[in-house]
Amino acid sequence: MKSPVETEILIIGSGLAGAVAAISAADEGKQVLIITKSAELKSGNTPKAQGGIVYTSSGDTPEKLKEDIIKAGDYHYWNKAVDQLCISGPELVNEYLIERFKVNFDLNSDKTTSAELSFTREAAHSEPRIIYSKDKTGDSIQTATLKAVNNHPNITALTDHTALDLLTLSHHSIKSADIYEKPACFGAMVLDNQNGEVKAVYAKRTILATGGLGQIFLHTTNPEESIGDGIAMAWRAGARCFNLQFIQFHPTTLFGSKDRFLISEAVRGEGGKLIDGNGNEFMQSVHEKGSLAPRDIVARGIHQTMLDTGQPCMFLDISFKKRDWIEKRFPSIYKNCLLAGVDMAAEPIPVVPAAHYSCGGVGVNLAGHTSLKRLYAVGEVACTGVHGANRLASTSLLEALVWGHEAGKDAAQFQEGDDYFPQIESWVEETEEIDPALIAQDWLTIKNTMWNYAGLIRTRQRLHRAQTILRNLQNEIEDFYQKARLSPSIVGLRNGIQTANAIITATLEARESRGTHYLLEDGE
Numbered sequence: 001m002k003s004p005v006e007t008e009i010l011i012i013g014s015g016l017a018g019a020v021a022a023i024s025a026a027d028e029g030k031q032v033l034i035i036t037k038s039a040e041l042k043s044g045n046t047p048k049a050q051g052g053i054v055y056t057s058s059g060d061t062p063e064k065l066k067e068d069i070i071k072a073g074d075y076h077y078w079n080k081a082v083d084q085l086c087i088s089g090p091e092l093v094n095e096y097l098i099e100r101f102k103v104n105f106d107l108n109s110d111k112t113t114s115a116e117l118s119f120t121r122e123a124a125h126s127e128p129r130i131i132y133s134k135d136k137t138g139d140s141i142q143t144a145t146l147k148a149v150n151n152h153p154n155i156t157a158l159t160d161h162t163a164l165d166l167l168t169l170s171h172h173s174i175k176s177a178d179i180y181e182k183p184a185c186f187g188a189m190v191l192d193n194q195n196g197e198v199k200a201v202y203a204k205r206t207i208l209a210t211g212g213l214g215q216i217f218l219h220t221t222n223p224e225e226s227i228g229d230g231i232a233m234a235w236r237a238g239a240r241c242f243n244l245q246f247i248q249f250h251p252t253t254l255f256g257s258k259d260r261f262l263i264s265e266a267v268r269g270e271g272g273k274l275i276d277g278n279g280n281e282f283m284q285s286v287h288e289k290g291s292l293a294p295r296d297i298v299a300r301g302i303h304q305t306m307l308d309t310g311q312p313c314m315f316l317d318i319s320f321k322k323r324d325w326i327e328k329r330f331p332s333i334y335k336n337c338l339l340a341g342v343d344m345a346a347e348p349i350p351v352v353p354a355a356h357y358s359c360g361g362v363g364v365n366l367a368g369h370t371s372l373k374r375l376y377a378v379g380e381v382a383c384t385g386v387h388g389a390n391r392l393a394s395t396s397l398l399e400a401l402v403w404g405h406e407a408g409k410d411a412a413q414f415q416e417g418d419d420y421f422p423q424i425e426s427w428v429e430e431t432e433e434i435d436p437a438l439i440a441q442d443w444l445t446i447k448n449t450m451w452n453y454a455g456l457i458r459t460r461q462r463l464h465r466a467q468t469i470l471r472n473l474q475n476e477i478e479d480f481y482q483k484a485r486l487s488p489s490i491v492g493l494r495n496g497i498q499t500a501n502a503i504i505t506a507t508l509e510a511r512e513s514r515g516t517h518y519l520l521e522d523g524e
């Protein structure tokens, strides 16, 4: 192993949360190293965000936003965190995104109010307070933010570098007495994806910004890098994680597309009907509003009918409308369906619900500090207490911005002991090549088990079955991980199974069926 690399602040992940944390810490004059496992800095869930980010419009107040957030989250919230988001969120959107990064948010087309931002309202928002950049808000925000990262003299950015594990005094120091110190993190072990080399990166402070975990489920809107690495690393390091049972599912995504493309709820709003493979309108027997029932109920209705009928997807039919009208009303959905070989003007769209957002994660305080000394977590990997048991639309980019800013600032305030970097054991490079078929099959097991037993509808029996399957699999994977020549795919598999098991444990421990965690009594 090469001698350790040293930096003042290490940030793992270059989505919005990691990028803002990097800028915020670098503004304080600290040397920042930001790494991402992807080939490009622009990666993760951030560029996928379509709808927008919460700001504030005339007539809106922090109190109104707070009320909407806590209602959506089924009143399972941390008061101080929601206050922080509602009060400083809009200020930081203005400071960073509008004034500093100059994100090209859509402007009002009304010439009399030229240069004013255009606002939209989304489901469960009492005010039209969301700003957006066409239907690719996350991409526009991330392009502008990464420009600032690349231009900052105090930031070094490395792509194609995968964090394997956090370095902690209790797990890695070779000085035995360090076990008596308060648990602390002093960096991470990092794999260079290109040459397979593993190096220790020592850091006074480490910030986890690894994003979501949707890819541990069979169907997801998340890109392939979102497999919960941060939760897995934090869990192994002994940092407190919570609310992991709360996974938000989107009801209708395009079945057959690589990254499940969202089929907006507006298609059902315009009369689109959900049918099964035999043309039966199954939602009528689930809810009085049929296909227009609330999001959670539709998602569960689709899922249950898939289980009952053994069909791999359901269908959303709006083909009774004229082609011209469909093309004009839903241009992007129409185009993406055609790319996937579906002509929505002539046939029903195959749809499945999909894992979309993780409301829980590594527990943090208002500054993004975790339960481990010198370790922070920001963005989707963190659990701030804002989203509670379910997330209000367009609040996650805002949370990534607010906690990214706070954590970067806080991490830059070094304290005594932050420059303690103990010696660690040399890394032993193993050489066994792992059969790719094992990795592919193990992922299928994880994704299917999580989808069917720990997805939209859970029972204790299903969860116990999942636990047995996944614990056994984890033992097997750990066994071959220890002997394997390391590659991003082995590291990812080890993290994916760890995160899946963490979710199962949290879900079995959850005391109540609430928000996105829908638990049926066995036999119900």
Ligand SMILES: Cc1cc2nc3c(=O)[nH]c(=O)nc-3n(C[C@H](O)[C@H](O)[C@H](O)COP(=O)(O)OP(=O)(O)OC[C@H]3O[C@@H](n4cnc5c(N)ncnc54)[C@H](O)[C@@H]3O)c2cc1C
Residues within 6 Å of the ligand: 012, 013, 014, 015, 016, 017, 018, 035, 036, 037, 038, 041, 042, 043, 044, 045, 046, 047, 048, 049, 050, 051, 052, 053, 054, 137, 138, 161, 162, 163, 164, 209, 210, 211, 212, 221, 222, 223, 225, 226, 229, 230, 262, 356, 357, 378, 379, 380, 381, 393, 394, 395, 396, 397, 398, 400
């Ligand atoms: C389809 C879709 C639509 C959405 N729409 C909206 C919306 O309209 N409004 C809204 O507010 N939210 C939306 N969200 C949610 C929002 O996009 C995410 O919650 C947010 O972008 C998360 O940002 P992040 O910085 O925490 O993580 P990400 O943007 O996911 O970034 C994670 C980073 O960590 C890196 N990484 C992961 N593991 C490792 C590792 N082991 N080593 C090194 N690097 C690693 C990844 O490569 C990536 O760079 C949407 C999400 C999706 C999927």
